Structures are given as structure tokens and as C-alpha cells.
Amino acid sequence: xxxxxxxxxxxxxxxxxxxxxxxxxxxxxxxxxxxxxxxxxxxxxxxxxxxxxxxxxxxxxxxxxxxxxxxxxxxxxxxxxxxxxxxxxxxxxxxxxxxxxxxxxxxxxxxxxxxxxxxxxxxxxxxxxxxxxxxxxxxxxxxxxxxxxxxxxxxxxxxxxxxxxxxxxxxxxxxxxxxxxxxxxxxxxxxxxxxxxxxxxxxxxxxxxxxxxxxxxxxxxxxxxxxxxxxxxxxxxxxxxxxxxxxxxxxxxxxxxxxxxxxxxxxxxxxxxxxxxxxxxxxxxxxxxxxxxxxxxxxxxxxxxxxxxxxxxxxxxxxxxxxxxxxxxxxxxxxxxxxxxxxxxxxxxxxxxxxxxxxxxxxxxxx
Numbered sequence: 409x410x411x412x413x414x415x416x417x418x419x420x421x422x423x424x425x426x427x428x429x430x431x432x433x434x435x436x437x438x439x440x441x442x443x444x445x446x447x448x449x450x451x452x453x454x455x456x457x458x459x460x461x462x463x464x465x466x467x468x469x470x471x472x473x474x475x476x477x478x479x480x481x482x483x484x485x486x487x488x489x490x491x492x493x494x495x496x497x498x499x500x501x502x503x504x505x506x507x508x509x510x511x512x513x514x515x516x517x518x519x520x521x522x523x524x525x526x527x528x529x530x531x532x533x534x535x536x537x538x539x540x541x542x543x544x545x546x547x548x549x550x551x552x553x554x555x556x557x558x559x560x561x562x563x564x565x566x567x568x569x570x571x572x573x574x575x576x577x578x579x580x581x582x583x584x585x586x587x588x589x590x591x592x593x594x595x596x597x598x599x600x601x602x603x604x605x606x607x608x609x610x611x612x613x614x615x616x617x618x619x620x621x622x623x624x625x626x627x628x629x630x631x632x633x634x635x636x637x638x639x640x641x642x643x644x645x646x647x648x649x650x651x652x653x654x655x656x657x658x659x660x661x662x663x664x665x666x667x668x669x670x671x672x673x674x675x676x677x678x679x680x681x682x683x684x685x686x687x688x689x690x691x692x693x694x695x696x697x698x699x700x701x702x703x704x705x706x707x708x709x710x711x712x713x714x715x716x717x718x719x720x721x722x723x724x725x726x727x728x729x730x731x732x733x734x735x736x737x738x739x740x741x742x743x744x745x746x747x748x749x750x751x752x753x754x755x756x757x758x759x760x761x762x763x764x765x766x767x768x769x770x771x772x773x774x775x
Contacts, residue, residue, distance in 0.1 A: 455504075473493065487545065526632065529699065533706040543689035583600060602647050655674070
């Protein structure tokens with residue numbers, strides 16, 4: 409196998425051997441790789457690299473390094489783990505947890521394209537797991553015992569992974585902020601995907617954990633209804649929608665949605681910070697109460713079996729009392745044009761959107 413020039417030294421170092429290209433974007437690539445150690449030790453990892461042409465871009469390199477440093481000590485089932493940051497010549501790379509699965513955007517879009525309704529209970533389960541990952545990150549403390557003040561600032565469907573084993577994982581902390589870990593430019597530069605921003609983000613205000621809650625509320629609305637609240641073709645119209653547009657009730661698009669679940673969505677989308685969920689953990693608790701207080705709700709096994717049956721072409725071999733049935737369909741075979749499109753989407757998931765999409769270029773307009 410021929411590797412790009414910037415990966416040659418990584419392979420020759422014997423630490424990692426590239427297996428296959430997982431994703432390729434405008435600013436980098438992600439590879440499946442084998443990590444080797446003593447006595448035949450071998451582990452499958454993902455290697456995330458910057459294109460050599462972007463290795464001289466100070467801002468991009470800063471974000472790349474900052475992500476690795478920030479996530480290094482975030483060890484939680486619902487967060488993609490970073491193992492190692494290194495550099496060969498001018499090329500930085502991150503060794504990170506390999507995720508065998510799809511992202512939430514693929515999950516949503518594939519249901520829509522097939523005319524399949526998104527299963528309500530699984531949607532609630534997925535969002536509850538993201539809540540727990542965010543809760544952990546928001547509460548993470550540094551070595552001095554003080555809270556790091558982490559805010560993800562880029563919660564979106566592309567940054568939520570669903571593994572084949574039914575584990576939900578939040579990824580791409582590339583533009584996250586944290587005390588003494590990454591530099592701050594809040595109030596001057598907008599950080600995040602505009603259509604998933606909180607109102608305070610859109611107004612160049614300082615953010616805290618409640619901003620991630622609002623962004624997750626947008627994701628939950630889209631996941632349950634198949635509709636996006638704010639997105640338009642015009643960037644600045646979308647930005648204005650985030651700040652001012654009336655937020656519809658999910659049952660306007662999906663009447664079969666339980667009222668209790670709708671209340672959770674609407675509370676997460678409160679523009680008034682005091683009325684919104686104050687923590688992701690509080691939102692997660694309400695979702696878990698909804699799913700489990702009077703019945704056997706979905707689990708990792710439920711999601712795993714559903715993904716294997718409808719997306720991954722694998723046998724659903726886990727025992728699950730909470731069975732979700734639907735017509736069996738699978739993703740396109742490897743090598744098809746549709747699969748190539750999914751790999752392109754995965755590039756955005758594991759590497760982050762191209763900088764022009766992940767961040768609104770330009771500084772706060774002068775008054």
C-alpha cells in the first residue's frame with residue numbers, strides 16, 4: 409500500500425502501521441491503523457493527521473494541538489478518547505480511539521432517504537448518552553482541583569458517533585474552550601457551526617455548559633422530527649434565526665411524539681438561560697426518567713442490534729427485551745458511490761468540518 413508522503417515516517421517508526429483510509433477532507437485525513445508494542449501487542453486505533461500544506465497555519469495547528477491536550481484526560485464511555493499526540497517533521501498527528509460505526513448525521517439522513525421514521529425511544533436514548541458525555545466534560549477538573557470549564561461549542565450530528573456495539577460517543581473537541589488549556593477569543597470570533605449555535609454564541613457572548621445544552625436541543629429536535637429549526641442556505645439568515653426565530657414545537661412535525669419528551673426538547677431550547685436546563689446532567693436525568701420509570705427502556709444492546717440490522721449488515725446478536733422492529737435495510741456495499749459519500753461525511757466527523765464551515769470567518773462587527 410502506498411501512503412501519502414506525510415505518513416511515511418509514522419509507518420517506518422513501527423509505532424503505527426496504516427491499514428486503510430477512513431476519511432479524507434480538505435485539511436487532513438483519518439486512517440485506521442495498527443499500534444504495535446512488545447510481545448506481539450497490537451491495537452486498532454485511528455490516526456488523524458493535518459495535511460502538510462496546513463501544518464504552517466498557526467491557528468489550525470493551535471486548534472489541533474489544543475484538542476489533543478484537552479481530550480487526553482477525558483476518559484468516558486460517551487467521549488471518543490485521544491491516546492497520543494506526536495509530530496514527525498512538520499506533520500502533527502493524533503492517535504485516537506477507533507470507532508466502528510456511523511455518525512448521527514448519517515443515521516438521520518439515511519432514515520429520511522429511505523422513508524423510515526426515526527424510532528422515538530432510540531432517539532431519546534442517543535441524546536441521553538450525549539448528555540452524560542457532556543456532563544462529564546463540563547465537570548472535569550484539572551490537576552489543581554479546579555474545574556476546567558470545558559464547553560464543547562460544536563455539538564452537532566456529525567460530531568456524535570454511534571458504534572456497532574451501541575455506544576454513543578461525542579467527538580471533535582477541536583474548537584472547545586477550557587480554562588488554561590486553549591486560548592479564548594469569545595466576544596471577538598464566532599466558534600461553531602452556525603445552524604447549531606446557541607443564541608449566546610450567535611451574539612458573541614461568553615458561553616458556558618448551557619450553550620452545549622441548547623445545541624444538543626437543536627440536534628434532538630432534528631433527530632426526532634427530521635427537520636432543522638434554524639438552517640437556511642444563507643449563513644447570516646441562519647445566524648439571525650438562531651437569535652430570533654420562533655422555535656416550533658416538535659409535535660407540529662411529529663404528532664405521535666409523547667408530550668413528556670416534547671417538554672424536554674423545549675426546555676433545552678429556552679433562549680432564557682435561567683429557564684433552560686442548567687446542566688447536561690439534568691437534561692440526561694429527565695430523559696432517563698422518561699425512558700425507564702415505568703418500563704424497560706432502550707440500552708446499548710437495543711441500539712447495537714438496530715444499527716447492525718439496518719445499517720451495518722451484521723447479525724443482531726445481543727439479547728434485548730426492548731425490541732425495536734422495522735423493515736430491514738442496509739447501507740450500500742463498499743465501493744459504491746453512496747458509500748464514498750458516507751466516507752466523505754465521516755471525514756467531517758473524525759477530523760472536524762473544514763475550517764471555513766466549522767467557524768464563521770471574520771470578527772465581531774464594529775458598532
